Amino acid sequence: MAEKIVYKKPDSLTDKIFSYCWGCGHSTVHKIIAELIDELGMREKTIAVAPVGCAVFAYDFWNFDTTEAAHGRAPVVATAIKRVHPGHLVFSYQGDGDLASIGMAEIIHTANRGENLTIIFINNTNYGMTGGQMAPTTLIGQKTTTSPAGRNIKQNGYPIKMSEMLAQFESVKYVERVKVTNAASVIKAKKAIKKGFLNQLNGTGFSFIEVLSACPANWRMEPLAAKAHIDGVISKYYPVGLIKDIK
Amino acid sequence: MTTGKQLIKGNTAIVEAALDAGCRFYAGYPITPQNEIPETMSWRMPEEGGTFIQAESELISINMVFGASAAGARAMTTSSSPGISLMQEGISYMAGCELPAVLVNVMRGGPGLGNIAPSQSDYFQAVKPGHGDFHIITLAPHNISEMYDYTFDAFDLADKYRIPVMILADGLLGQLMENVELDRSRKPALLNAPKPWALTGASGRKGQRIVSLLMQPGALEKHNMDLNEKYNLIKKNETRHELAGMEKNPEYLIAAFGTCARISKGTMNIAADAGIKTGLFRPITLWPFPYEALKEAAKKVKKVFVFEMNLGQMVEDVRLAVGDDSKIEFYGRPGGGVPTAEELFEFIRGKVK
Ligand SMILES: Cc1ncc(C[n+]2csc(CCOP(=O)(O)OP(=O)(O)O)c2C)c(N)n1
Ligand code: SF4
Numbered sequence: 001m002a003e004k005i006v007y008k009k010p011d012s013l014t015d016k017i018f019s020y021c022w023g024c025g026h027s028t029v030h031k032i033i034a035e036l037i038d039e040l041g042m043r044e045k046t047i048a049v050a051p052v053g054c055a056v057f058a059y060d061f062w063n064f065d066t067t068e069a070a071h072g073r074a075p076v077v078a079t080a081i082k083r084v085h086p087g088h089l090v091f092s093y094q095g096d097g098d099l100a101s102i103g104m105a106e107i108i109h110t111a112n113r114g115e116n117l118t119i120i121f122i123n124n125t126n127y128g129m130t131g132g133q134m135a136p137t138t139l140i141g142q143k144t145t146t147s148p149a150g151r152n153i154k155q156n157g158y159p160i161k162m163s164e165m166l167a168q169f170e171s172v173k174y175v176e177r178v179k180v181t182n183a184a185s186v187i188k189a190k191k192a193i194k195k196g197f198l199n200q201l202n203g204t205g206f207s208f209i210e211v212l213s214a215c216p217a218n219w220r221m222e223p224l225a226a227k228a229h230i231d232g233v234i235s236k237y238y239p240v241g242l243i244k245d246i247k
Numbered sequence: 248m249t250t251g252k253q254l255i256k257g258n259t260a261i262v263e264a265a266l267d268a269g270c271r272f273y274a275g276y277p278i279t280p281q282n283e284i285p286e287t288m289s290w291r292m293p294e295e296g297g298t299f300i301q302a303e304s305e306l307i308s309i310n311m312v313f314g315a316s317a318a319g320a321r322a323m324t325t326s327s328s329p330g331i332s333l334m335q336e337g338i339s340y341m342a343g344c345e346l347p348a349v350l351v352n353v354m355r356g357g358p359g360l361g362n363i364a365p366s367q368s369d370y371f372q373a374v375k376p377g378h379g380d381f382h383i384i385t386l387a388p389h390n391i392s393e394m395y396d397y398t399f400d401a402f403d404l405a406d407k408y409r410i411p412v413m414i415l416a417d418g419l420l421g422q423l424m425e426n427v428e429l430d431r432s433r434k435p436a437l438l439n440a441p442k443p444w445a446l447t448g449a450s451g452r453k454g455q456r457i458v459s460l461l462m463q464p465g466a467l468e469k470h471n472m473d474l475n476e477k478y479n480l481i482k483k484n485e486t487r488h489e490l491a492g493m494e495k496n497p498e499y500l501i502a503a504f505g506t507c508a509r510i511s512k513g514t515m516n517i518a519a520d521a522g523i524k525t526g527l528f529r530p531i532t533l534w535p536f537p538y539e540a541l542k543e544a545a546k547k548v549k550k551v552f553v554f555e556m557n558l559g560q561m562v563e564d565v566r567l568a569v570g571d572d573s574k575i576e577f578y579g580r581p582g583g584g585v586p587t588a589e590e591l592f593e594f595i596r597g598k599v600k
Contacts, residue, residue: 065446073310080314
C-alpha cells in the first residue's frame with residue numbers, strides 16, 4: 001500500500017533547527033508562515049524583510065528570498081521591494097521594539113500610504129534580543145531590565161496598542177490581533193496571516209497582523225507559564241480578535 | 248530635454264542623467280537647495296515607467312533605496328547636508344550588504360540647520376561616511392555637464408562594484424543654469440548585466456538573502472577583507488582627477504574640487520595676467536582620492552594652494568599626498584561663503600610676494 005504523507009516539513013523552511021529559546025513565539029510564527037507560503041504556492045515568488053531583533057535570523061530558517069533591514073526600517077524596505085516586484089508576495093516581520101519604537105514613523109507612513117503589503121508584528125512586550133529591556137508595548141507594572149520597579153505610567157506613559165492605532169487609517173484594510181499559546185490559537189493565527197497574504201495577492205491592500213508572542217527567557221518564566229501569562233494577563237490589555245476588515 | 252546645446256539647471260541635469268542611465272526608482276524628501284530633483288522626478292519618473300515616492304524622511308528615502316536596490320532596480324535618492332546626515336545608517340547597511348545605489352548631496356552650510364547657501368562642508372562626511380569599516384565612491388562635478396555625466400556614470404560604477412556612489416555637489420551647482428552640450432546618446436554599459444544576488448523570488452533555486460549581519464566567528468573579518476579587496480580594485484581602476492595648466496611649468500599648484508575648482512580656474516587667469524603661473528589639480532573622485540597623481544604634480548611646484556568652501560577638510564588628504572606641510576597654503580570660506588576668483592588670487596599674491 002502506498003504511503004500517504006499527512007505531514008512534512010514545509011519546503012519554505014530550511015533544514016536549520018530553530019535557534020530561538022524554548023517556548024519562544026518566533027519559532028511557531030516562522031513555521032506557520034512557511035506552511036502558508038507552501039500552501040499558497042508562493043515560495044518562488046516571496047520576498048520577506050527580516051527585522052533587527054531576535055528574528056533577525058529568520059533568513060536562516062526560511063527558504064525563500066529574504067533581506068535584512070536596519071532596525072525599524074523594514075516596512076519601507078518592503079515598500080520599495082513591492083513597488084519593484086508588484087506581483088510578488090512581500091511581507092515584513094517585526095518585533096515590538098523594531099516596529100513600535102524605533103520604526104514608528106516607518107510603519108505609520110507605510111500604513112497611511114496603503115502599501116499593498118502584509119506586516120507581521122510580534123508583540124512580546126519587551127526587547128528580546130538585547131536582554132529584555134522595556135518596549136513601548138511593555139505592560140503597566142511589568143518589570144524589565146530597564147524598568148526594574150515595573151513600568152510606571154508617569155514616566156513611561158501607557159503601552160501602545162499598535163493594532164488599534166493603525167486601524168484608524170483609512171487606507172488600512174485589515175487588522176487582527178492573534179496569539180500563539182495553544183493549538184486552537186495557532187490555527188486562528190495561521191488563518192489571520194493567510195488572510196493578510198491573500199489580501200495582498202488580491203490587491204486589497206495593507207494588512208497588519210499582531211501576534212502576542214511569548215518571550216520566556218526574558219519574562220523569566222517556564223514556556224508553559226509564559227503562554228498562560230499571555231492568556232491570563234497580556235491578552236487582557238491587548239484583546240485578541242478582528243479589529244478591522246474592509247473588503 | 249534633448250541632445251545638443253541647451254540651457255539646463257544642475258539639479259535637472261541630475262534627474263535626466265539618472266533616467267538616461269536606467270534609474271527606475273527614486274525616493275526623496277524635500278530640502279533646499281535640491282528641491283528641483285524630487286519635484287522633477289515626481290513627473291519625469293512616471294513618464295519613464297519608474298517609481299517615484301516622496302518619502303516621509305531621509306531615513307525612509309535611504310531605506311526605500313535599500314529595498315529597491317535589493318530587489319534589483321537601479322535606485323537613487325538625493326538630499327542636502329542635514330538629510331544626508333540622517334542617511335548615514337542606511338549608507339552603512341548598503342555598504343555592508345554590497346548594494347549599489349546613487350546618492351546625491353547638494354551641500355549647504357552647516358553645522359546643524361546651517362543655511363541654504365552653497366558649501367563644501369560635508370567633504371569629511373562624504374569620504375568617511377557612516378559606521379563601520381567601509382568606503383563609498385564619491386564623485387565631485389564642477390560644472391553642469393559634469394552633473395549630468397558623473398550622475399550617468401555613477402549608476403554603472405555602482406553596479407560594477409556593488410557599492411553606493413555619491414555625487415557631491417553644492418547649492419551653486421544645483422541651482423546654476425548653464426548652456427551646455429549634453430551627449431545623451433550614451434547607453435549605460437551595465438544596465439542589463441545580470442544581478443544574481445538580487446532578491447527576485449527564489450524561482451528554481453533556494454532562498455537567498457541580503458545581510459550585513461555576520462555573527463559566525465571570523466565571518467565579518469573575512470567580509471571586511473573581501474570588501475577591502477574590492478576597495479583596492481576601485482582605487483586602482485577608478486581614481487580620477489583633472490590636472491590643468493601644467494604645460495606652462497607653473498610655480499604654484501591650486502588644489503580644489505567642485506565649485507571651488509571652477510572658481511579657481513578664474514583665479515588662474517587673473518594670476519597669469521599678473522605674471523604668476525599656476526596649475527590646477529582637481530580631484531574628481533574624492534574617494535578614492537588621487538593621492539599619487541597629486542604627489543607627482545606637487546613635486547613640480549613650490550607651493551600648493553588648497554581652496555575649499557569650508558575650514559579645511561580636503562586639505563587633510565592634500566597634506567597626505569604632498570607629504571611636505573611647508574608647501575601647503577590653505578584658504579577656506581565656511582558657512583555658505585563663496586569666494587571670488589579675485590579673493591583667491593589676493594590670497595596667492597599675499598603668499599608668493
Ligand atoms: C539603531 C539600533 N539601535 C539599537 C539596536 C539594538 N537592538 C537590537 S535588537 C533590539 C530590540 C529588539 O526588540 P524587538 O523588536 O521587540 O524584538 P525581539 O528581539 O523581542 O523579537 C535592539 C534595541 C540596533 N541593532 N540598532
Ligand atoms: S529572547 Fe525572547 S524573543 Fe528572543 S528568542 Fe528568546 S524567548 Fe524568543
